[in-house]
Amino acid sequence: MSATLFGLLGAALVGIGLFGMLVGTQPLMRIVCFNLLGSGVFLVFGAVARRGGGAGFAADPVPQAVILTGLVVAFAATTLAVALVLRLAGNEDEDRH
Amino acid sequence: MIAGLAVDVLLAAGSLGLALGVIRARRVFTAIALFIAHGLLLALAWVRLDALDVALTEAAIGAGLSGVLLLAARHRLARGGSERTTEAPGRVATIFIGLGCACITVALGYAVLALPKPAPGLAAEVAANLAATELGNPVTGVLMVFRGLDTLLEAAVLVLAVIGVWSLAPDATWRGTPGAPWPAVTDGPRALLARLLPPIGIVVAVHILWVGADAPGGKFQAAAILAAMGLLVWFAGLVRVPPTASWPLRATIAAGPALFMAIGLAGLAVEGAFLAYPEGLVKPTILIVEFVLAASVAAALALLVMGAPSRDAPP
Amino acid sequence: MSLLADAFTILAILAGIGFFAAGTAGLLRFPDTASRLHALTKADHLGLGLVVIGLLPQAGSLANTLRLLAVWALVLVASAAAGPMLATLTRRAEPET
Amino acid sequence: MPPLAATGSGLLPMLAVVLPVLAMVVALPLGARGAERMTIALLLPGFLLALGTAIAVQSSGAPAIHLLGHWSPPLGLAFRADGLAAAMLLAAAIVIAAVALFARGGFGVRSGAPETRTAFAFWPLLLALWGGINLAVVANDLFTLYVALELLTFAAMPLVCLEGKRETIEAALRYLMFALLGSVLYLLGVALIYGSAGTLDITLLSGRLGLEAPVIVAAALMTAGLLAKTALLPLHLWLPSAHAGAPAAASAVLSALVVKGSFVILVRLWFGVLAATPSLPAMQILAGLGAAAILLGSAAALAQPRLKLLVAYSTVAQIGYLFLMFPLVAGMPDSETAAKAWTGGSVQAISHAFAKAAMFLAVGLMAARVGHDRIADLAGTARHMPVPLLTFGLAGLTLMGVPPSGGFAAKWLLLSAAIEAGQWWWALVVLGGGLLTGGYVYRVLSVSLTSSGALAPPAPQPPGTPDAIALGLAVLSVALGFVPLASFGLVQVGRMGLAP
Structure with missing residues (x-):
């Protein structure tokens, strides 16, 4: 039950994040939306993990481990994007001076 | 059962509302604040999905470090004045994009509902082989043994990300200290937190790392907490980060993945397969790797949040 | 004995929830930021304190008892730090109303 | 499909992945x-x-x-170097x-010289890219x-x-946004596939998935994500500016x-x-x-005023050829035609890799010496920089598909497979693309071969190693056409979707 509900929440977050990323105008805003999208993807994965419980485990540990790895990689991607945005803004300062 | 369902519905509704709030927000600051709240609710959702390891990570990285990163970036952009914006799509285009995204959500939702029952998976396989890993936490077993390669590569990706972020600095400042410098504060709440929390945080992180072999927890969660403590002290201006050219700093980031790969290659030499651990010594080997990896990952995460060396004036 | 403990738990948690409700009402209804902060920090942490005290008989082990107390203490520290920071920021943003 | 069994030669591709990644990590301290010397x-x-790897795969x-x-799949992870993988490793x-x-x-x-930012970043990034591919x-x-x-993107x-x-x-x-969106969509598909089949191993999955809703959604999401990363039209918008703006050596590996x-994924x-x-x-x-x-x-390449952008748009076009193999392989599985199309696609990927790397390096040399890359003002380059121009021309032959070049072999295979499969319209596209490619290559050559020009001749430089390296790649891209077709059988080994 939880699995289905949060799986559907994940699907909704994917749509919301994607929309925000595509129509956003400020780079930082689009990065936030990318993170929303990512959280939706991980939730779908989490729902899959929860459904796969058994053999004494409440949830399938393999997708859970995969989600952990994915979260860290997605965070690294966010930092790279933020660094680019900051550099771009800094460059404009230099142009102005 | 009913209570559980009620909690689930409340969590899902709250998280959905916050997500909608993020994309409707006019100011980036509002969006980030709502996003952090959303991350915290998601951490609870992960608990409900019986994924305590993920819940810890989501709270620490998804809400915590990402939140700090985004807020600090907004702060610097707000002071710098000009954030480049791209042109907004027209009204018709926006409607079409919205319809497209709605279609994706519907298709995805349908796919989630149509997943086969009983769900196929590897829980039984993990249970059957967990004894060979000498670990009690199946997630740690998957991360360090069955799918050790992914974990190893991911640690390498973090090193690569640090290199990438540093390479984005201007030529004039790139050998300086990472991030914009913060002024030292000797009193006030920031200083209070920066002095009070780190000892507690370090104890908690080591605890989480240590129990991670047998209970929820592990290197990523511990590293995220350590990184947060480091950032707290940094924001209070109580420590100076070594410059990017510093050899010890670079060695700290590289040590974890390098050791992991060295042990993997040793497994190749001794056992005949990359990442095969020596028999009987599996758990001690994994614990050593996890400790060094936690230190390296913590350093990398903190440096990623600090960002490229910059000559911005302090706020 | 356990019945008494359960009764205590229920009473303390109910009282805690009462303070949370009061704090939330204050957050929504008070006119300016300072009073809202006051309502939030004061009532919430009294509320949390009561919840934690109520849970202590259910902790079962010394380790869990200490964990519960640590939660309370850490939240107190966090709000003790965050409250003044927010207050300073608002004073800068909305000078002397 | 039976589970995979390890082979003794499996060490080779494994080390080919691990060593560059290890070198990238160690390069930081x-x-x-040190990083430069280690890379070399x-x-x-x-x-x-x-x-x-190639020899082992070919001979066995x-x-x-x-x-x-x-640990064997589904629980563990496997490296599986088939013929296509071996050929790509080599390329x-x-x-x-x-x-x-x-x-x-x-x-x-x-x-003794101080570490510059670009050198600090370039070598580890190159190593990571090698490990990633x-x-x-x-x-x-x-x-x-x-x-x-993600390793490739970062x-x-x-x-x-x-x-x-x-x-x-x-x-x-812009590139990062496309790439991140691409990988997150891919990951979403991976989640649905795991939910449908309970494994992530490609060999175990093959044959297990039917036409169910989650599989269809997953396939669509993963394909969209991968196309954004491969820059197939209409998701190519990020490519020209990204590949044209990078330093020549970087553009070469990117394209x-x-x-x-x-x-390949x-x-x-x-x-x-x-x-x-x-x-x-x-x-x-x-x-x-x-x-x-x-x-x-x-x-678009034909219309570009700048040389680097022309080469980047040429990449957009050449990527298109890779996708012609899909219906030809799927249309008549297990036939001679499918094998032909598969080889054609693989040879296209490899010969384009050599030709485009050569072309970007040559263009970089020309732009560095002339000081700009405006095509209209390139008159006289033939006299001052014959070797880069020759490189450009040779690589152009491969891109056009003129015999005897690697590109010719690839395009000929695709063309004849299209006719055999009764999908003659793809053959027309191959021919038309060749003509247009000829057009933009000729445009550059014709201007450069004009001897009279306003171009102030740069200090005459003797052709050095960089020129020779770029030329070597171009020669290689042409020489692929002289390789007897039979030896392309390598890329057929372990081809997915064939009877084992």
Whole structure:
């Protein structure tokens, strides 16, 4: 039950994040939306993990481990994007001076 | 059962509302604040999905470090004045994009509902082989043994990300200290937190790392907490980060993945397969790797949040 | 004995929830930021304190008892730090109303 | 499909992945000079590992397989180097070696000189890119492939804006947004596939998935994500500015290798994971997009005023050819025609890698010496820079598909497979694309061969090593056409979707 509900929440977050990323105008805003999208993807994965419980485990540990790895990689991607945005803004300062 | 369902519905509704709030927000600051709240609710959702390891990570990285990163970036952009914006799509285009995204959500939702029952998976396989890993936490077993390669590569990706972020600095400042410098504060709440929390945080992180072999927890969660403590002290201006050219700093980031790969290659030499651990010594080997990896990952995460060396004036 | 403990738990948690409700009402209804902060920090942490005290008989082990107390203490520290920071920021943003 | 069993030669592709990644990590504390020396030292072992893999795969007629930590899928992870993977390993090793030797001029560090930012970043990024492409072609697990995609993105993005100019940073940001969106959509598909089949191993998945709703949604999401990374029209918008703005050595690896990584994963998805799913309509759409990319990309290249952008748009077009193989392989599985199309697609990927790397290096040399890359003002370059221009011309022959070049072999195979399969319209696209390619290559050559020009001759430079390296790659791309067709049988070994 939880699995289905949060799986559907994940699907909704994917749509919301994607929309925000595509129509956003400020780079930082689009990065936030990318993170929303990512959280939706991980939730779908989490729902899959929860459904796969058994053999004494409440949830399938393999997708859970995969989600952990994915979260860290997605965070690294966010930092790279933020660094680019900051550099771009800094460059404009230099142009102005 | 009913209570559980009620909690689930409340969590899902709250998280959905916050997500909608993020994309409707006019100011980036509002969006980030709502996003952090959303991350915290998601951490609870992960608990409900019986994924305590993920819940810890989501709270620490998804809400915590990402939140700090985004807020600090907004702060610097707000002071710098000009954030480049791209042109907004027209009204018709926006409607079409919205319809497209709605279609994706519907298709995805349908796919989630149509997943086969009983769900196929590897829980039984993990249970059957967990004894060979000498670990009690199946997630740690998957991360360090069955799918050790992914974990190893991911640690390498973090090193690569640090290199990438540093390479984005201007030529004039790139050998300086990472991030914009913060002024030292000797009193006030920031200083209070920066002095009070780190000892507690370090104890908690080591605890989480240590129990991670047998209970929820592990290197990523511990590293995220350590990184947060480091950032707290940094924001209070109580420590100076070594410059990017510093050899010890670079060695700290590289040590974890390098050791992991060295042990993997040793497994190749001794056992005949990359990442095969020596028999009987599996758990001690994994614990050593996890400790060094936690230190390296913590350093990398903190440096990623600090960002490229910059000559911005302090706020 | 356990019945008494359960009764205590229920009473303390109910009282805690009462303070949370009061704090939330204050957050929504008070006119300016300072009073809202006051309502939030004061009532919430009294509320949390009561919840934690109520849970202590259910902790079962010394380790869990200490964990519960640590939660309370850490939240107190966090709000003790965050409250003044927010207050300073608002004073800068909305000078002397 | 039976579970994979390790082979003794599996060590070779495994080391081909691990060594560059390890070198990238160690490069950070070593600093730019150490990183440069380590990269150079790794070129030969890396090449030999790739060559060894190819020989082992060719002689045994079976893929080289390594089981990590002795754990076999579905629980564990496997590296599986089939013929296509071995060929790509070899191509990557050669291109990386050429680019590394070429880049010593621009990013080399003399002993005692301070570490520059560009040198500090370039060498580890190149190593990561090498490890990433090797991983993308040999990993046999859908999530490991996600990590490979991210490794490629994180290495490629900083290379785009290595010079720090504002327009390159903007290009890098656009590239990163496309790439991140692409990988997150891919990951979403991976989640649904795991939910449907309970494993992520490609070999185990093949044949297991039917035409169920989650599988269809997953295939659509993963394909869209991979196309964004491969820059197939209409998701190519990020490519021209990103590839044209990067330093020459970086552009060479970006165009030659990075886009091929996601392409190989796409091939594995459709012919491995979804082998049992009827897919011909989807294949026709992919090839249709490819055809559009060939025609529109070539036309755009024809219209570019700047040389680097012309070469970048040419990449958009050449990527299109790769997608013509999809309906031809899927249309008549297990036939001679399918084998022909498969070989054609593989040879196109490899010959384009050599030709495009050569072309970007040559263009970089020309732009560096003339001081600009405006095509209209290139008159007289033939006299002052004959070798880069010759390189450009030879690489152009491969891109056009003029015999006897590697590109000719690839395009001929695709063309005849299209006619045999009764899908003659793709043959027309191949011919039309060749003509347009001829047009833009001729445009550059004709201006450059004009001897009278306003071009102030740069200080005459003797053709040095960089010129020779670029020329060597171009010669290689042509020489592929002289290789007897039979030896392309390598790429057929362990081909997914064939009877084992």
